[in-house]
Amino acid sequence: MTRHEQGSAASVALMLIAGGFIFLFAPTDALQGPVQRIFYLHVSAAIAAYGCFAVVLIGGVVYLWKENAAADRLARAAALVGLVFTTVTLVMGMIWAKPIWGTFWTWDARLTSTLVLWIIYAGYLMVRRLAEPGRQSARFAAVVGIFGFIDVPVVHFSVTWWRTQHPGPVVLNDALPPRMLVAFLITMACTLVLAAVMIAIRYRIEFLTDQAAEKVVAPIVAQTRAGDAR
């Protein structure tokens, strides 16, 4: 098994363990019933998405500062993974909201800002696709990643800044019973490992793509240029 396969196997096993804690160890919520179990993955996915977008921010700043290709690849990988986790957060939240709020969606500050976050990083990936590959796409994407990160604190603090329907922070406010807290912390740790493994795999793909482009495309470009010069 390669390192990446080992990592994938380990993260799948960890997610199964987290599933065990969510469904077998954590008690059923007295008010919401089994639906509350969505909370563990929903919040963990949101935190993983924040983490990914922080990596995009740092990768972007390092790229603009040092023109380091590895930093750009890391940002590229983290943006895609972050988008996946934002999608998971939104979908999980909607599934929870239907029985609890009676509707899949409401234009609440946190829901809206999370949707905007999704759109911003989808735009980031669009810039990567449409700009000229190489220096231009890396620079433009870094700028978008840095501006886009402004929305992360907005999402996070939206529940305290505005009066929202979305539940406020329960973990930091000590509002969780001990068994729920344990299940949550384990799920969060497993989800973060999963995110890190996904970023590592994606990084490898980006690395191989860049290498292939250098190996295959660069000689052709050089040849054409030499031909033009003659």
Added chain:
Amino acid sequence: MRSITIALAVARKDLASEWRTREIVPALAQFVVLALVIANFGFQFDSRNAPAIAPGVLWMALVFAGLVAFGRAFAAEREQASLEAMLMTPAMPAAIFAGKALAAGLLLVICEAVLLPALALFFAVPLTFDEVSAVLLATVGMAVLGCLFAAMVAQVRARELLLPLLTLPLWIPFVVVGGQAVQSAMGGGHTATGSANGLLLDLDILFVVLTSLAARFVLDD
């Protein structure tokens, strides 16, 4: 000092070329009036619901007019390939960017000078100082962000698609805060216009600083 002179020169050049061709402003003015006409049919306006709906219509019209205005800001430069020439001069890219943003922002202000009275006239909502100041404050931040991404998309494929995709999410804070300010200026809402305008000013400062730092990486390519 030199940077300010350069920025003003670039802005003067853009405004002079707009004055000679008279392309953008008349088109934008028509566009915002058309937006009001469409909104009238879409929302089924009457005298009771007008104050509640008018702020939304104002921001919708303004945001889309802004996209057109800032999209055009770099279009002429691209068509004539004159941006490269400007960047070859020793002028700082941030100064060139500031000049472009100033000119495009002023064109949007002219278009607001049509939009706001038209809104007051057609939908019988008051035109107040608070409303005008909120719109002008939002224009500053929208102009610097819009121009930054316009400069970016001018250099890539499918630019018409990409500009709204990148710009609109980052304009949302201005629409949220500006929307509240205008709503209370028109007699609805519950946020004090003064505090909303203070927040708009904070956002302006944040984005002016950030875009002037980022301009170098977008233009100098």
